[in-house]
Amino acid sequence: MYNRYSLFLPIYMMIIGFVFLHPSLTFANENEHQERMALYKKTEAILSVPWYYLAAMDQYERNIQKEDTDDTQIALHFDPILWYGPGNHLHLKENSFVSMFQGIGMDGNGDGNADLQNEEDRLYAAGTLLSANGISEDDIKISLWKHYQRDLTVKTIINIAKIYEHFQTIELNNRDFPVDMNYNYSYNSTWGHGRGFGGNRIHEGTDIFADYGTPVKATTYGVVELKGWNLYGGWRIGIRDIYNIYHYYGHLNGYNDDVKVGDIVQPGDILGAVGSSGYGPPGTAGKFPPHLHYGMYRDNGKQEWSFDPFPYLKKWERIAKD
Numbered sequence: 001m002y003n004r005y006s007l008f009l010p011i012y013m014m015i016i017g018f019v020f021l022h023p024s025l026t027f028a029n030e031n032e033h034q035e036r037m038a039l040y041k042k043t044e045a046i047l048s049v050p051w052y053y054l055a056a057m058d059q060y061e062r063n064i065q066k067e068d069t070d071d072t073q074i075a076l077h078f079d080p081i082l083w084y085g086p087g088n089h090l091h092l093k094e095n096s097f098v099s100m101f102q103g104i105g106m107d108g109n110g111d112g113n114a115d116l117q118n119e120e121d122r123l124y125a126a127g128t129l130l131s132a133n134g135i136s137e138d139d140i141k142i143s144l145w146k147h148y149q150r151d152l153t154v155k156t157i158i159n160i161a162k163i164y165e166h167f168q169t170i171e172l173n174n175r176d177f178p179v180d181m182n183y184n185y186s187y188n189s190t191w192g193h194g195r196g197f198g199g200n201r202i203h204e205g206t207d208i209f210a211d212y213g214t215p216v217k218a219t220t221y222g223v224v225e226l227k228g229w230n231l232y233g234g235w236r237i238g239i240r241d242i243y244n245i246y247h248y249y250g251h252l253n254g255y256n257d258d259v260k261v262g263d264i265v266q267p268g269d270i271l272g273a274v275g276s277s278g279y280g281p282p283g284t285a286g287k288f289p290p291h292l293h294y295g296m297y298r299d300n301g302k303q304e305w306s307f308d309p310f311p312y313l314k315k316w317e318r319i320a321k322d
Contacts, residue, residue, distance in 0.1 A: 188310075229282040234277025244300070
């Protein structure tokens with residue numbers, strides 16, 4: 001799929017693999033989730049902005065920030081210049097000063113200050129930003145575009161919001177292995193290996209070999225972003241999750257007809273079946289043994305790159321066996 005930034009891929013892969021294999025660094029505990037939800041619902045009650053849009057924007061920001069934010073209830077970040085206003089070089093946070101300097105900072109806890117370090121203030125400012133054009137989905141999209149000016153960011157936040165709305169929770173940590181483990185399968189770490197078809201490129205995924213027709217399952221909660229034919233991947237489907245990760249399932253033999261672009265899926269949902277499609281025009285199959293190509297792509301708010309799914313697959317496999 002993507003062939004960009006290959007020089008940095010091993011570094012990104014090791015970092016992401018480390019974080020994943022240490023879940024205490026990536027998943028908030030139940031109390032933290034409850035505290036976040038309470039703040040989202042409080043802001044919803046004041047501004048009438050549906051809580052799931054606030055939660056989705058916060059989650060997106062949590063995903064793109066370099067430092068660990070799991071001990072922070074609200075991860076939303078704003079440029080200090082925009083927050084306090086151009087010309088407010090001393091960052092005077094009293095409401096009157098922020099307003100005078102035309103800053104976007106807001107007072108969410110009623111203490112008379114628009115404090116960038118205060119989580120309720122940041123969340124209130126986000127809610128005000130989101131509702132600036134109205135609170136319909138299209139209105140929210142316009143507000144998000146004005147703030148981020150990036151199509152993929154807008155799409156990702158809207159999709160996260162849809163997932164939160166559908167499941168009515170932000171506690172979505174379950175995972176599953178991408179092929180039915182009641183069937184025979186095998187796989188090794190093949191990410192980064194060379195590929196010749198279509199020119200010199202690297203293999204951006206892990207191949208899980210299984211017989212034709214072996215069920216292929218969603219590994220995570222997400223929204224179906226893409227479905228159809230690709231020269232390299234054949235019949236493939238793409239799902240973006242709540243962690244800014246795009247999951248790519250390639251070389252399918254066919255789809256679950258009930259799964260459509262825009263649908264919300266959860267771990268274990270059947271997406272299709274293992275095949276050998278690809279490496280030619282639509283319908284081409286049989287140029288290699290049947291297998292699922294499973295790829296993962298991370299978006300950091302500026303660029304998207306492939307990283308090694310193998311450590312994730314091994315962990316999900318262990319979880320599924322338990």
